[in-house]
Amino acid sequence: MIRDINAQVLVIGSGPAGYSSAFRSADLGLQTVLVEKYSSLGGVCLNVGCIPSKLLLHFAKVIKEAKEISKQGVIFGKPKIDFSLIKSHKENIIFNLSSGLQNMMQKRNIDLLQGVGHFVDEKTFLVSNDTEHVNIHFKNIILATGSKPVTLPNMPNSPNIWNSTQALSLNSIPDRLLIVGSGIIGLEMATFYSSIGVKVDVIDRCSRLLPVLDMDVINIFHRSIKQDFNVLLETEICDIVLHNNGVLVTLSNNDKREKVFYNSILIAIGRTSNIHDLGIDTVGIKVDQNNFIIVDNQLRTNVSSIYAIGDVIGEPMLAHKGMHQGHIVAEVIAGYKHYFDPRVIPSVAYTDPEIAWVGINEMEAIKQGIDYEVSIFPWKASGRAIVSNCSNGMTKLIVNKKNNKIIGGVIIGRQAGELISEITLAIEMECDMEDISLTIHAHPTLYETIGLSSQIFQGSITDLINLKCLRMKQDI
Numbered sequence: 001m002i003r004d005i006n007a008q009v010l011v012i013g014s015g016p017a018g019y020s021s022a023f024r025s026a027d028l029g030l031q032t033v034l035v036e037k038y039s040s041l042g043g044v045c046l047n048v049g050c051i052p053s054k055l056l057l058h059f060a061k062v063i064k065e066a067k068e069i070s071k072q073g074v075i076f077g078k079p080k081i082d083f084s085l086i087k088s089h090k091e092n093i094i095f096n097l098s099s100g101l102q103n104m105m106q107k108r109n110i111d112l113l114q115g116v117g118h119f120v121d122e123k124t125f126l127v128s129n130d131t132e133h134v135n136i137h138f139k140n141i142i143l144a145t146g147s148k149p150v151t152l153p154n155m156p157n158s159p160n161i162w163n164s165t166q167a168l169s170l171n172s173i174p175d176r177l178l179i180v181g182s183g184i185i186g187l188e189m190a191t192f193y194s195s196i197g198v199k200v201d202v203i204d205r206c207s208r209l210l211p212v213l214d215m216d217v218i219n220i221f222h223r224s225i226k227q228d229f230n231v232l233l234e235t236e237i238c239d240i241v242l243h244n245n246g247v248l249v250t251l252s253n254n255d256k257r258e259k260v261f262y263n264s265i266l267i268a269i270g271r272t273s274n275i276h277d278l279g280i281d282t283v284g285i286k287v288d289q290n291n292f293i294i295v296d297n298q299l300r301t302n303v304s305s306i307y308a309i310g311d312v313i314g315e316p317m318l319a320h321k322g323m324h325q326g327h328i329v330a331e332v333i334a335g336y337k338h339y340f341d342p343r344v345i346p347s348v349a350y351t352d353p354e355i356a357w358v359g360i361n362e363m364e365a366i367k368q369g370i371d372y373e374v375s376i377f378p379w380k381a382s383g384r385a386i387v388s389n390c391s392n393g394m395t396k397l398i399v400n401k402k403n404n405k406i407i408g409g410v411i412i413g414r415q416a417g418e419l420i421s422e423i424t425l426a427i428e429m430e431c432d433m434e435d436i437s438l439t440i441h442a443h444p445t446l447y448e449t450i451g452l453s454s455q456i457f458q459g460s461i462t463d464l465i466n467l468k469c470l471r472m473k474q475d476i
Contacts, residue, residue: 002126002133005111007033009333010125010138012117012278015043017310017322018144019101024330025142026108033111033136035127040094041101044146045319048165051097052090053188056168057350059086060195061414064352068389081196087170118279122303140305140333143293144322145278147271147311152180155267158242162266164189174198174263178249181268182209182231184349189266190229191351200229201260203251205236210349213410214362216376217355217396220412224353224392240265273312290314297339299329307333321345346424348417353393356420359408359427362398371401375433375457377449379413381464384444390414395449397423397433399457404433411449419447433457 011022014036025032040047066076105112113136115129125141127134149163159172167189177193179186182204194200209218209231222231232253239250246263273292280287286294286302292314299307307329310322324342331338346358365372379385379393393413400407409423426436437458441448455461459468 002135004135004137005033007031007111007136007138008140009033009330010136010141011035011144012125012141013037013043013144013146013310014041014101015144015146015310015322016045016319017146017326018043018142019105020323020326021142021144021309021330022110022326023104023108024327025333026110028330028334030330030334032108033113033138034105035113035115035117035125035136037114037116039114040098041105042094042098044165046097046101047094048168050319051094052168053164053185053192054350055090055093056086056192057188057352060192061352063195065389072389083170083173090170116277118277119282120279122283122305138305140307142299142326142329142333143275143278143306143308143312144310144326145274145312147317148274149267150270150272152237152267152269156240156242158247160242160245160247160262160264162264164266164268167193167266167268172264174246176246176262177201177264177266178203178247178260178262179266179268180204180237181270182206182233183268183270184210184347186266186268187349187351189268191225194229195352201232201262202229203232203235203237205234207234209233210355212347212361213355213357214396217357217394217410217412220392220394221351221353221355225351228352271311271317273314275312288314297341298332299325299340300332316345316347318345318347342428344424344427346420348420350417353390353413354416355410355412356416357408357410358420358424359406360398361408361410365398365407370407372407373399373401373457375399375453377453377456377464379446379449382444382446382449382452384446384448385413387444388414388446390446393446393449395419395453397450397453397457399433404457405430406433406436409450413446415446419450422447422450 008031009025011018011034022032022034113127115127117125117127120126125136164185176199179190179202182202186202190200190202235251235253237249238252241248247265248261251258283303288294293308293312295301295308295313299309309325309329311317325340328338328340344359349355375397377395380391385391390413396410398408406426411419433454436454441451452463
């Protein structure tokens with residue numbers, strides 16, 4: 001039996017992009033229906049992604065800081081790790097956050113349907129579950145079905161070969177772990193597993209880590225993590241033999257081959273759009289060569305009543321991008337002349353040290369022919385960084401010399417993700433470097449390194465030798 005319902009706004013997917021668009025639509029007075037495949041709201045990010053991974057990385061940070069502080073007189077014993085308790089704590093956090101979303105959804109009078117679905121036509125979406133089939137006749141639909149892990153071709157099926165979801169489950173803890181892929185997910189998982197005593201190797205076919213970052217940042221990161229886990233670049237798997245307790249892997253690096261036994265392998269080579277079962281061909285939605293949905297600056301597809309947001313429209317695949325798009329698309333549907341047109345979107349690798357960046361890097365500035373200047377404040381000159389055992393960090397600003405505007409920035413060091421917002425706002429608001437240097441920053445803090453970096457550019461720095469001032473004196 002098929003029943004029929006109507007919706008002003010139909011949202012497919014309850015991840016950060018999906019629930020943000022549904023909640024904003026309801027707040028704007030639009031009758032909203034939300035469809036979710038799974039029993040709990042929140043999508044990959046809340047249930048098997050951002051939130052559980054950050055919990056595990058918090059544990060890693062505490063373990064590492066406890067080791068570091070023991071050298072300064074506060075000595076803890078070797079940590080005893082109760083993985084069953086960690087799993088229980090993780091599940092409680094996920095349950096509470098998902099329940100919070102459920103409560104907010106109900107208070108907004110949003111109708112929830114659990115199930116999977118596909119397009120019937122340009123105004124109808126069929127949702128099915130174990131008990132019923134529902135034809136939803138919509139005025140507008142928002143596709144927010146997220147992404148899924150990319151798999152390696154010809155990879156055998158084995159409980160010892162993981163994707164990111166399985167790596168976060170903690171169902172088994174290997175003695176030795178191979179991570180394929182040196183992107184953010186791979187490096188974050190290396191950070192956690194190495195902190196609990198697992199011997200970790202990270203391999204990648206590329207010649208360098210995180211190519212969106214300049215080499216000065218990567219060099220600091222390499223020096224910081226070399227005692228924690230191994231990174232093997234220009235290396236790939238050329239053969240796998242399954243065993244009961246692990247996998248025998250043949251690694252290839254140029255002409256060299258080596259056989260290594262690992263208890264588990266994590267495949268973390270990227271993610272792809274989760275749109276294959278939606279029946280988008282039925283309504284003629286256009287996708288690009290990488291199978292991401294094509295949208296305009298109001299998040300509208302080539303079909304006027306169909307919108308798409310979040311991971312399904314491509315890079316950067318970031319929850320905060322999707323959440324912002326969720327607000328924009330709801331406002332567009334409600335009649336506002338709003339557009340998704342950010343100057344920049346910040347990114348964070350929650351490793352140890354953290355890396356946060358926004359805007360363009362030096363390589364991109366050169367490519368664009370921008371006459372730029374770099375201003376760097378080393379954390380070894382920051383009192384707060386020194387007392388906090390994180391003096392290996394750096395704050396770097398990239399400035400357009402033509403107008404003294406900040407066009408990019410990167411912070412490497414503990415809590416970098418919490419510090420990047422000032423640089424993001426400065427770029428978004430087109431701040432002059434003088435605006436930053438004349439803003440009083442609290443001392444001693446890590447975020448004052450942003451102000452100090454701007455003072456270096458202005459030639460007013462007193463916390464370091466003022467090279468610009470010296471050069472001016474020499475010129476006189």
